[in-house]
Amino acid sequence: MENTKNLPVGYDQPATGTSLIEFKNVYKSYGSNKVLNGISFTVKRGENLVILGKSGSGKSVAVKCLVGLTKxxxxxxxxxxxxxxxxxxEELNRIRMKIGFLFQNGALYDSMTVRENLIFTLQHNHKNLTAHEMESAVKEALQNVGLEEAIDQLPAELSGGMRKRIGLAxxxxxxxxxIIYDEPTGGLDTITAREIIELIRNIKLKYNTSSIIITHDLTCAKYTGDRIIVLKDGIIKAEGSYKEIENNADDWVKSFFEK
Known part of the structure; x- marks a missing residue:
């Protein structure tokens, strides 16, 4: 899925902000299945952290723990x-209002237009907005993802890539x-995946958001991550820039880069 010749690799710049998110020695098991085994990491303000791992590595469970959906x-x-x-x-809900999610399938309500989907989310988080304020917010969000023309369409009328971009809006x-991105390029063709990668990069630059990007897509990791951690069986096997991960001496980490 490369086709990203005009994009610089990652950011490769050390984050200088304070830590916004910090995991300290976190464990989580389901019965005898040990999913997280004492992981510790931070996400700094304005940083994109990629969590790279194969299915069952603990990526999604870490995020569920982060938002309090799993204890x-x-x-x-x-x-x-x-x-x-x-x-x-109640305190958790106040924290959750600071967090935006891009789900793998977009997770839009099929019976609502794009405008109605966005207003539903906005009203859930901000109770006292006027109709004019909501309409302005909807249009700004759609402009950010380049889909102002889709405002009155239903999700079924949109392509998979468009649904993903509406999910991002x-x-x-x-x-x-x-912002938490769950497999943002999953199931997309090469051109559309590149568009999503560019959106992730632009959003960080425009809004200085802190993001966790869950993926097993090396190209996505390469071009969106300031820093990458690699999970295996709930343990952090490697951490660093894309170049550092690519040159890691561990055989299992190397296996990610084998064609």
Missing amino acids: VDKGEIFISGKDITKLNE RALIIKPEI
Whole structure:
């Protein structure tokens, strides 16, 4: 899926901001299945962190723990200095309002137009907006993903790539501090995947968002990540820039780059 000759590789610049997200020695098991085995990492303000791993490596469970959908067995997870493992549901919901999600399938409501999908999300997070304010926010979000013309269409009328971009507009409409991308290029053709990669990069630059990008797509990792961690069986096997990961001496990490 390369075809990215005009994009610089990753950012390869060390993040200088303070930590917005921090995992400290986090464990999570389901019965005898040990999914996370004491992982620790940070995401700095304005940083794109890629979590790279094969199916079953613990990527998605780490994110579920981050937003409080799954309780950790042991360890601490901080967002903006607050340990979310110790918050009640009301406090968690206030934290979640800072987080935008791009789900793998877009996760749009089929019976709603694009405008209605975005307004639904906006109203959930901001109760007191006027109709004019909501319409302006919808149009701005769609402009950010280049799909203003799709405002009155239903999801069924859109291509897979367009649905993904509308999903991204829905994530952006709440002006999040953090965006979580779940397999953002999954199931897309080469050209559309490149468009999504460019959007991820542009959003970071425009809004200074902090992002976690869950993927097993090396091209996506290469061109979107400031920093990459590689998970295997709930353990961080490698961490660094794309170039550092690519040159890692571990045989299992090397296997990612074998054609």
